[in-house]
Amino acid sequence: MLEKKIGFIGCGNMSKAIIGGLVAGGVLKPENIWVFDHKPATNQAMQQQYGITPAQSAEEVAKQADILFAAVKPNVILKVLKEVASSLNKETLVVSIAAGVTLDSLAMALGHDRKIVRVMPNTPALVNEGMTSVTPNALVTQQESEEVVAIFNSFGKAAVVDEYLIHAVVGVSGSAPAYVFMFIEAMADAAVLGGMPRAQAYQFAAQAVKGSAQMVLETGKHPGELKDMVCSPGGTTIEAVKVLEEKGFRAAVIEAMRQCMAKSEALSKKS
Ligand SMILES: NC(=O)C1=CN([C@@H]2O[C@H](COP(=O)(O)OP(=O)(O)OC[C@H]3O[C@@H](n4cnc5c(N)ncnc54)[C@H](OP(=O)(O)O)[C@@H]3O)[C@@H](O)[C@H]2O)C=CC1
Numbered sequence: 553m554l555e556k557k558i559g560f561i562g563c564g565n566m567s568k569a570i571i572g573g574l575v576a577g578g579v580l581k582p583e584n585i586w587v588f589d590h591k592p593a594t595n596q597a598m599q600q601q602y603g604i605t606p607a608q609s610a611e612e613v614a615k616q617a618d619i620l621f622a623a624v625k626p627n628v629i630l631k632v633l634k635e636v637a638s639s640l641n642k643e644t645l646v647v648s649i650a651a652g653v654t655l656d657s658l659a660m661a662l663g664h665d666r667k668i669v670r671v672m673p674n675t676p677a678l679v680n681e682g683m684t685s686v687t688p689n690a691l692v693t694q695q696e697s698e699e700v701v702a703i704f705n706s707f708g709k710a711a712v713v714d715e716y717l718i719h720a721v722v723g724v725s726g727s728a729p730a731y732v733f734m735f736i737e738a739m740a741d742a743a744v745l746g747g748m749p750r751a752q753a754y755q756f757a758a759q760a761v762k763g764s765a766q767m768v769l770e771t772g773k774h775p776g777e778l779k780d781m782v783c784s785p786g787g788t789t790i791e792a793v794k795v796l797e798e799k800g801f802r803a804a805v806i807e808a809m810r811q812c813m814a815k816s817e818a819l820s821k822k823s
């Protein structure tokens with residue numbers, strides 16, 4: 553169990569996913585998780601649900617934390633960090649989850665002597681299947697970096713990546729659950745069209761996606777080979793594959809992600 557205090561400023565979708573994962577994984581005592589959201593009702597609800605410690609202010613969280621998560625929207629994070637910079641201890645590790653906010657701009661807000669880690673998680677952290685990239689600045693030690701990776705590994709998988717890869721990470725995992733949910737919803741709609749009850753259709757579609765993902769991860773086989781294994785000659789699947797190719801399925805996914813990555817890059821230039 554990690555004997556550190558972890559603080560969160562901002563408690564929305566992502567903080568809830570990370571805190572849920574930390575508590576479920578027994579990574580640290582819930583009372584060692586300090587939370588400040590500017591909505592008091594959120595702090596109370598988190599205390600009731602997880603037994604975490606609600607704070608009265610962002611400064612209080614900053615003073616308490618050994619590792620401080622800045623988990624507010626990208627447009628407010630620099631202001632929030634500037635306000636708490638003087639409350640941080642010298643050794644506090646600041647972890648930013650904001651999309652498009654670079655290590656350089658975080659250092660400008662916090663001071664250039666700060667240990668900062670930029671991470672990009674995703675919402676499946678809520679069900680212990682998150683995927684997170686971890687990018688430390690030069691002041692973070694190997695051991696501290698490994699600690700952050702271990703935190704995210706406790707509710708999914710995590711890997712250290714160079715900062716230039718962050719836009720690809722946003723495209724392929726940070727934002728990706730949204731397109732996967734759309735795919736599941738569309739498949740379920742089609743199953744409903746085929747007469748299946750709606751709830752059952754979501755179950756079948758989601759399990760098909762989960763099982764297929766598991767096959768990629770566990771067999772190490774090329775996705776194309778796994779696809780070929782499903783397509784019987786003259787069978788049903790190849791009919792579906794033909795239509796997906798005709799409708800530009802792959803091109804649509806690639807173009808959607810290209811624009812997602814471009815937006816991530818544009819946000820980084822603004823910050
Ligand atoms: N959602 C996702 O899938 C992912 C999000 N991210 C990043 O995570 C960050 C947070 O996203 P997400 O959790 O979705 O956002 P949310 O809006 O759900 O959460 C942010 C929370 O912080 C609160 N807040 C805003 N300003 C302050 C402040 N000054 N002090 C304390 N609390 C404040 C917000 O309150 P209010 O609602 O009143 O504004 C809200 O409750 C973003 O920077 C985003 O880029 C990264 C990866 C994936």
Ligand SMILES: O=C(O)[C@@H]1CCC=N1
Pocket residue numbers: 651722726727
């Ligand atoms: O849509 C967004 O900007 C954030 C970043 C990754 C997922 N959600």
